[in-house]
Amino acid sequence: TNKPKIVVLGAGYAGMMTTKRLTQQLGREEADIVLINKHNYHYQTTWLHEVAAGTINHNSARVMISDVINPNRVRLIYDEVVKVNKEEQLVELENSEISYDYLVISLGFETNTFGIKGMKNKAFAIQDIDSSRNIYDHIEYQFSKYNNEKNPDDGSLTILVGGGGFTGIEFVGELVEQVPKLCKKYDIDRNKVRIINVEAAPSILPGFNEELIDYARKSLEARGVEFREDTKIQECKKNSFVVNDGEEIPAGTIVWTGGVTGNSILGKSGFELTKGKVTVDEDLRAPEEDNIFILGDCAWVMNKEEDRPYPPNAQAAIQHAATCARNIKALLRNEPLESFIFDDKGTVASLGVSDAMGTVFSDRKIYGKSAATMKKVIDNRYVFMLGGPKLFLKKGKIRPF
Ligand code: FAD
Numbered sequence: 001t002n003k004p005k006i007v008v009l010g011a012g013y014a015g016m017m018t019t020k021r022l023t024q025q026l027g028r029e030e031a032d033i034v035l036i037n038k039h040n041y042h043y044q045t046t047w048l049h050e051v052a053a054g055t056i057n058h059n060s061a062r063v064m065i066s067d068v069i070n071p072n073r074v075r076l077i078y079d080e081v082v083k084v085n086k087e088e089q090l091v092e093l094e095n096s097e098i099s100y101d102y103l104v105i106s107l108g109f110e111t112n113t114f115g116i117k118g119m120k121n122k123a124f125a126i127q128d129i130d131s132s133r134n135i136y137d138h139i140e141y142q143f144s145k146y147n148n149e150k151n152p153d154d155g156s157l158t159i160l161v162g163g164g165g166f167t168g169i170e171f172v173g174e175l176v177e178q179v180p181k182l183c184k185k186y187d188i189d190r191n192k193v194r195i196i197n198v199e200a201a202p203s204i205l206p207g208f209n210e211e212l213i214d215y216a217r218k219s220l221e222a223r224g225v226e227f228r229e230d231t232k233i234q235e236c237k238k239n240s241f242v243v244n245d246g247e248e249i250p251a252g253t254i255v256w257t258g259g260v261t262g263n264s265i266l267g268k269s270g271f272e273l274t275k276g277k278v279t280v281d282e283d284l285r286a287p288e289e290d291n292i293f294i295l296g297d298c299a300w301v302m303n304k305e306e307d308r309p310y311p312p313n314a315q316a317a318i319q320h321a322a323t324c325a326r327n328i329k330a331l332l333r334n335e336p337l338e339s340f341i342f343d344d345k346g347t348v349a350s351l352g353v354s355d356a357m358g359t360v361f362s363d364r365k366i367y368g369k370s371a372a373t374m375k376k377v378i379d380n381r382y383v384f385m386l387g388g389p390k391l392f393l394k395k396g397k398i399r400p401f
Contacts, residue, residue, distance in 0.1 A: 004031045006328060007091060007100035009081050010263075011037035011065055012045060013314045014106035014296030016386060017321030023073050025329050034075045034098065036091070040065055042386075043129045045108065046314050047379070049167060052126050052255070053174030054136035054182075055353065062129055063395060068387040081107060084269035086289065102291045102328055106317070107263035109297040112276065114259055118236040119162070123256040126167060135255055139178075142252040143186040155250030157193045160241055162233055163258025164199030165206065166349055169216060171257055172197050173351040176223040190224075196249060198228045198241060200258075205349075212357045215367050219351050233258075262298040274300060279309070282339035284324050293327070295320040301340055310342045318382065319343060348375045 006022060008015050019035045026033075043062040050056040065076055079093040084103065091098050111127055113119035124135045142156050149156075159175055161168050175195050183190045197204065204227060205213045217227060228243070235242040240250045261276030271278045271286060271294075278286055279300040286292045296317035300309040310316055319342060327337045348358030348371055356371035366374060376397045384392045 003029070004101040004332060005034065005099065006031050006102040006104070007034045007036065007098060008104040008106065009036050009084075009091065009265075010105070010107040010296075011035055011042045012106060012108045012296060013317040013382070014108075014321050014324075015104065016042050016065075016068070017318050018104050018106065018293075018295065018324050019069055019074055020386065021322060021325035022328065023070065025325055026332070028073070030332055031102075031328075032075065033073070034077060034100075035065070035069060036077045036079060036081060036093065036098070037065060038078070038080050039129075040076075040078045041129075042068070044379070044382075045128075048126050048128070048132045049171040050174050051129065051132040052124075052135040052171060053178045054140065055174045055177050058129050058133050060395065063387065063391065068391060081265055082268075083265060084292075086270065086292070089291075100291075102293075102331065104293045104295060104324060104328075105263075105266070105286075105298055106295040106321075107265055107298055109260035109312075110263055110276075111256065112259040112261040113256060116233055116236060119233070119256050122236045122238055123162060123254045125256050126171065135253070139253050140182065143182045143188060146186060146188055146192075153192075154252075155194075155239070156252030157188070158249075158251040159193075159195050159253045159255070160249060160251035161195070161197045162236070162241065162254070162256045164197050164201070164204030164227065164229065165257065165259075166347075168197055168199070168257035169205055169220070170350050171255065172220060172225045173349075173355070174353075176220065176225060177352045179224070193224075194226060195224060196226045196228060196251070198231050198233055198243065198249070200230070200232045202230050204229060208349075209359070209365065212359070212365060212367075215357050216349065216351055219355055219357075223352070260297065266294070266298055277312075283327050283337040284320055284340055285327075291331070293324045295324055301342070303342065313347070314382070315345060315347075316342055318385070348378060350375050 008019050022033050041062040042065050047061040051058045051061050079095050082092040084091050111125040126132050179193050231243050233241050240248045242248050277300050278294045280294050284293050286294050297312045303310050323340045330337050346360035348356050350356045354372050356375045357367045380396045383396050
């Protein structure tokens with residue numbers, strides 16, 4: 001056909017919602033839509049710390065793409081994107097290639113170890129469903145073998161988490177829920193297990209409000225998390241971190257949550273990068289590109305008023321999708337494009353199943369059970385947006401705590 005072809009790369013928050021909105025806003029005769037993703041499922045990146053700690057099953061955190069995107073309306077291709085060739089308007093995939101008239105790049109983040117020796121190859125990272133499952137399997141294996149070993153007190157039950165940002169804190173929050181269950185299952189004294197979080201900055205959760213940080217620290221310490229703030233990781237070895245002036249912290253499981261950057265395909269495709277991402281124009285297009293949008297964790301979107309980029313998160317990725325879909329429609333219809341404006345609804349970090357903290361409704365602080373409830377409302381809101389009541393009943397967080 002000679003209909004324009006819109007190709008969306010990556011079925012995360014930004015890619016799924018862009019595709020969904022395009023199907024709602026465009027007539028079939030207006031454009032062909034193609035969605036390309038590595039897997040045939042979409043996963044909830046913001047729930048991966050729960051998969052990694054084993055507090056939820058990985059299947060709860062994923063949805064078959066064809067369950068929420070009509071395959072008769074959108075061509076679904078499950079393949080790995082290798083590179084974008086801008087000159088020829090082609091996307092190279094592992095097994096084929098595809099041309100586009102309009103391109104949406106929403107390939108998410110990659111773990112960034114900032115060159116810390118050994119970290120990339122020796123630590124686990126919470127990157128996607130498979131890597132997160134792998135972490136929990138490894139943790140459980142440490143427990144299952146413990147009582148079978150002759151000389152087990154070697155730190156094998158220590159879980160070491162590098163990075164005390166949002167992900168690291170949410171992850172240790174889930175670990176304190178899961179560890180007692182594992183202890184019971186494998187007849188292990190809870191006191192033998194250590195959960196240690198290492199953060200280089202003077203405090204965990206850099207950028208968060210002081211009161212909220214204190215709340216999180218106290219709540220997690222009371223449940224057995226040890227914090228090592230102001231502690232610089234020099235090297236990650238197979239079974240330890242070397243920190244500060246050479247002190248070694250042994251562990252059986254090491255997870256790096258200390259940093260992410262944009263997908264490396266951006267660099268391979270020749271986009272100009274700032275700290276691994278593309279600084280997009282107000283309408284979310286890549287600079288100098290009329291037909292390429294870059295969304296979610298691949299993009300820096302500038303907050304003009306504060307002269308710095310908006311924080312990258314799922315909330316923003318979902319909002320990018322709405323603006324992007326409207327702007328593609330505008331391009332197809334020769335109408336003016338709109339500028340992205342972030343509507344910050346707040347941030348809530350979970351600290352386990354029944355505790356959380358954060359800000360909602362322009363900086364109102366919330367803590368404890370009410371914050372945990374709010375967190376579930378946020379999680380469920382997205383499930384509902386993506387797949388309506390049917391998906392909500394299947395994948396919503398409706399379990400009580
Ligand atoms: P993603 O949702 O990560 O999607 C990227 C997609 O691209 C994936 O489906 C992936 O499989 C696919 N893909 C990647 N590479 C390729 C390739 N080469 N070929 C084909 N497909 C590919 N944000 C919040 O707002 N609130 C939170 O509470 C929160 N909690 C978080 C907790 C954790 C543990 C983590 C890791 C992040 C959290 N975030 C949170 C951040 C949020 O998850 C990200 O900002 C968000 O996922 C970005 O969305 P995205 O669409 O850009 O990428």
